[in-house]
Amino acid sequence: MKGIIEAFGNSAVDLRDILFPRRCCVCEDPLCTDEKDICTACLEDLPLTYFWDWAQNPAFERLVRHAPVEAAASLFFFREEAGYSHILHSIKYAGRKELGLLMGRMLGERLASSYCFAEIDAVVPVPLHPLRKWSRGYNQAEIIASAVAEAMGKPLRTDLLYRKRRTRTQTKLHGQAKRSNVSGAFALRRLPEPLLSGTGSKPHILLIDDVLTTGSTLAECANTIMPHCKVSAASLAFVG
Template identity: 45%
Template sequence: MSILSDVRGLFYPSLCPVCGGELPEGGRTVCTLCRMTAPLTRFWEQADNPMMRRLWGHVPVVGAAAFIWYVEGSGWQRLIHAFKYHGQWRLALEMGTWYGACLADSGAFADADALVPVPLHWIRRLGRGYNQSEYLAAGLARALDKPVWTGILRRRRNNPSQTGARTPDRWSNVQDLFALRRPERLAGRHILLVDDVFTTGATLVSCAEAILAAVPDCRISIATLAVSARSLGPDRKG
């Protein structure tokens, strides 16, 4: 480590984005204690998990999983907001890598051909400077040794944010929202749709519907970093 880095670390130590504690030298993403106490769902170890049941009747999927529970007011919510709204995209990449290592160890989504991140509208992407779902997908792909296919999906319009919207509004906000580019690329493939947070599932269902309307023989799985327990209702305990 250079002298400049030593001095920077002395006055501006790296802090855990979850608890705010100082990270040890060489530490990445979150501190050891937060890793050990992370609210993991372990859905990737359950073929019939609450996310799968939440999607029943909406769209056929091969598998679905989230990494952590989304808890409002928690340090994990702050971490997600940091990469989603405050420019800390490296957190999305590193969390995706951690999640991907767990998936790889379990064999989940092993037969997926590629990862497809949920796209932002170009106006929102321009304002944010990046798409956090692409960085999550890149981290997952690093661990799973799979390609990431961007540009497959596009948003037709800059729909209102889903945050804070009532459940009926969430579904109407995303109706016919996505369009597919180069559908022939997905023919006969198994793709893993990647997004940051699963609440009602409306956005992901809209993505899947657009894909299946154009490519009926495409198989779809879903991976999100977090899931809201409240949105899963009585199925949340698995």
């Protein structure tokens, strides 16, 4: 079969789509040759939050109750019934790193043009416990954060924070149980050196996670790093 596909040369991709149709992770319709993971229609209909243009937005209000962050934003609403939650599932469990990079780039481009995020010095993904990263093969927050950092023209720092305690997955927990689950889970690996040379001010870190639900994980990370930095936070999805 591989030989047949190779024999088709430039048409190989089209042939592969006929034989093994790839499907949009949101609507499950077959993808066109030039589409990857998500179809053009679902991408155009992505339920954007526009939180980046709005300082006192729901993501900020939710997080600031638990950690005094400077700013917060999410790219799109979770919308399970419309299939947009499948984007997160595809990035987190199905190894769709390119989808994580695409979504991260979309988030980063919006944050880069937002007055709320104008003073960010470095981008820091929420760390996974090393065992979980090993079993999954990657940290989805790190994939997303790398694209955010590139779009914002800021350094990605994966060396500042680490997860010192393995936690249960947050997905099936609620409220106080989520906060207890991640309490004390993170620690600083190293103190951030002054990222703005000569200003003497605290560096401003942008924390990145895939989803903001109760905000427990991002708030715990923020409180861990906050004595040494100003902290803002952003996620791909916002669970309303």
